[in-house]
Amino acid sequence: MSYKWDVLCEEGLQFFGKMSASMSHEIKNVLAVINENAGLLQDFVYMHDTGMPIDAKQLKGVSQMIIKQVRRADSIMKNMNKFAHTTDQLTKAENLNDILDIVTKLAARFASMREVSLEKIPPDEPINIKTNPFLLENLIWLCLDSAMDSVGQGKTVRVFTKKIDNSAQITFSQLDSMPEPTPEAFPDKRIEALLCALQAEITVDSKAGTINISLPI
Amino acid sequence: MTNAQSTPSQIKILAVDDEVDFLNTLSRRLESRDFQVTTASNGEQAIKEAKIGGFDVAILDLKMPGMNGQELLKILKENHKFLEVIMLTGYASVDSAVECTKLGAFGYLEKPYDLEKLLCVLRDAYETRLKKKFPHDQKRMKELDLLAAGDPMAALSAMMRLDDLEK
Known part of the structure; x- marks a missing residue:
C-alpha cells in the first residue's frame, strides 16, 4: 500500500x-x-x-x-x-467518540457560519480503535464539510458512531438534499489519500442521505 | 432589537453583529455617550432596520452567519446613499480591507479596539456624511474641518448641532 x-x-x-x-x-x-x-x-x-x-x-x-x-x-x-x-503520536488507541467530539466542536463555528446545526449522538458504549488520530480528524472534517455543504441553510447534520463486527462506523445522516456524488467530485484525492492511510472505506448513499466511514478496529 | 427614542441631536447608529453579548455592551457604551443605537444580530434584520431607521452610520461585523458583513455593506450602500459604514473584524487583512473600501466602507477596525479609536472613526464618518449631504455649504465645511481636529465627543456634539440647523 x-x-x-x-x-x-x-x-x-x-x-x-x-x-x-x-x-x-x-x-x-x-x-x-x-x-x-x-x-x-x-x-x-x-x-x-x-x-x-x-x-x-x-x-x-x-x-x-x-x-x-x-x-x-x-x-x-x-x-x-x-x-x-493529536499530532503527538502517529498511531494511538483512542475512543472514537472522543475524536468525533473534537472535530464536531472544531466544526461548530463553520456550521454556525453556514447556519447549519450539528447533532452528535453519543454511542451506547465506547468504541476503541487504534488509528492515526490526526488523519482521522482530517477525514471526519472533510466529510463533515461536504455534508454541511450539501444540506444547506437551516438544516441539521446528525453524526453518530457504531460498532459493526470488526469495524467502527461513523455515519453522517439527514443529508436528504445530497446530490448523487460524481466519482471525480467525491471522494476527492484528499479523502482518497486519507482513506488509504487509515485503511478505511467510505460509502455514500444519496437515497438514504448518508455518508459512512468504516474503520478497522 | 434595541431602538431607543431619539432626540433630534442624536447620531443614529445601526450596529450589526452576531455576537449578541458584544453588541449589547457596545450599544450600552455608545448610548451612554448620547448616540442612539439600534442593534441587529444578522444581515436580514439589519436591512429591515435600515429601511425604517434613517441611520447616520452603520457598524458591521465582517464575519456573520448567513449574509456576511461584506454582502450587507454592499446592500446598505446601494440603498442608503448617505449612510457611512464602519467594518469590524476579528482579524484584519489587507485583502478584506481593500475589498470593503472598494464596496464603500468608510472605516475598518480590528476587534478588540479602544472605544476612543471607534469614536474617532465615528466622528470622521459622521463628518463625511454631512459633507456629502451638504456639499455646497462652504462655511459649514470649514466649521466641520475645525471641529474634526479636536476631542471626538466634543466634535461630534458640535457637528450634530450644525446638522440640526438643517433639519
Missing part, C-alpha cells in the same frame, strides 16, 4: 491551519466582549467620579459576563489543546 504523503501533508497542514485560524478568531471574539465589558467598568468608574452612584446590580452583570466569556475561552482552548496533541 503506497501512501500519498504529498497529498496528506498538504491537506493536513491546510486542515490544521484552517482549524487554528477558526479557533483564534473565536478567541478574538471573546476578547472583544471582555474588552467592551472592561470599558463598561471604566465608564462606571468615570460616572462614579462625577458623582453618580455605582449600581451593584450593574457591576454584577459585568462580572457575570466576564466569567461567562472566560469559560467560553477556556472551552475553546481546551479543545484546541486536545486537537494539537
Whole structure:
C-alpha cells in the first residue's frame, strides 16, 4: 500500500491551519466582549467620579459576563489543546467518540457560519480503535464539510458512531438534499489519500442521505 | 432589537453583529455617550432596520452567519446613499480591507479596539456624511474641518448641532 504523503501533508497542514485560524478568531471574539465589558467598568468608574452612584446590580452583570466569556475561552482552548496533541503520536488507541467530539466542536463555528446545526449522538458504549488520530480528524472534517455543504441553510447534520463486527462506523445522516456524488467530485484525492492511510472505506448513499466511514478496529 | 427614542441631536447608529453579548455592551457604551443605537444580530434584520431607521452610520461585523458583513455593506450602500459604514473584524487583512473600501466602507477596525479609536472613526464618518449631504455649504465645511481636529465627543456634539440647523 503506497501512501500519498504529498497529498496528506498538504491537506493536513491546510486542515490544521484552517482549524487554528477558526479557533483564534473565536478567541478574538471573546476578547472583544471582555474588552467592551472592561470599558463598561471604566465608564462606571468615570460616572462614579462625577458623582453618580455605582449600581451593584450593574457591576454584577459585568462580572457575570466576564466569567461567562472566560469559560467560553477556556472551552475553546481546551479543545484546541486536545486537537494539537493529536499530532503527538502517529498511531494511538483512542475512543472514537472522543475524536468525533473534537472535530464536531472544531466544526461548530463553520456550521454556525453556514447556519447549519450539528447533532452528535453519543454511542451506547465506547468504541476503541487504534488509528492515526490526526488523519482521522482530517477525514471526519472533510466529510463533515461536504455534508454541511450539501444540506444547506437551516438544516441539521446528525453524526453518530457504531460498532459493526470488526469495524467502527461513523455515519453522517439527514443529508436528504445530497446530490448523487460524481466519482471525480467525491471522494476527492484528499479523502482518497486519507482513506488509504487509515485503511478505511467510505460509502455514500444519496437515497438514504448518508455518508459512512468504516474503520478497522 | 434595541431602538431607543431619539432626540433630534442624536447620531443614529445601526450596529450589526452576531455576537449578541458584544453588541449589547457596545450599544450600552455608545448610548451612554448620547448616540442612539439600534442593534441587529444578522444581515436580514439589519436591512429591515435600515429601511425604517434613517441611520447616520452603520457598524458591521465582517464575519456573520448567513449574509456576511461584506454582502450587507454592499446592500446598505446601494440603498442608503448617505449612510457611512464602519467594518469590524476579528482579524484584519489587507485583502478584506481593500475589498470593503472598494464596496464603500468608510472605516475598518480590528476587534478588540479602544472605544476612543471607534469614536474617532465615528466622528470622521459622521463628518463625511454631512459633507456629502451638504456639499455646497462652504462655511459649514470649514466649521466641520475645525471641529474634526479636536476631542471626538466634543466634535461630534458640535457637528450634530450644525446638522440640526438643517433639519
